[in-house]
Amino acid sequence: MEKFRKKIVISTIISGIINLAAVGLCIFDLLIISEKISFQPVNEMLLSFQTGLVLGIGMVALMYTIKNRKALRDPKELQILYNKEHDERQQLIIQKAGMPMMAYTSGVMVIAGVIAGYYNTVVFYTLIVAAMAQLLVGLSLKLYYSRTI
């Protein structure tokens, strides 16, 4: 359990850093949108998407920070979190939904889409829609197996 506690501490630190980075990037994007800082002309849609994406990542990181801090304060909560992470049924559901790989490839596609968006808008839309569709399939499968297993 001590090993798991250390893992949660590290995870809390990482999510805290992600939170700070997300806030910083959001402020940067807002400054570009309000034209307070000059930057090379950027597609407005791409910039809005980036801001939304960063905000979303920040929110998820914040949720993890709160959850982890709560678990670190209460040993019972830590045990529940440990059980949840090591639950065999949950692992089976995740495996059946093909989730870890699907989430990773979707993440890579989103990053690639954002980068490609600076050069070609069509590639940006294609990659983002494909990533979203892939995530939707993964999440639907996860939901389906959560109810049937």
Add this chain to the structure above:
Amino acid sequence: MKVKTCIKELRKQHKLSQEELALAVGTTRQTITSIEVEKYTASLVLAYKIAHYFNLSIEEVFDFTDIES
């Protein structure tokens, strides 16, 4: 392959909630629910942990007659 169990009855005898049993055997409440309603078949390790918690053998907690036939 579905395996019948008497976990629900044992829980009631010991006045245990699903959450308390889950916490004791290192799993989640949802997994205990799935095992009780025969949606999910516990692994050998989890079956052992549950049986051991109630001081019973695996065969006394899980009914394997369907598999044998």
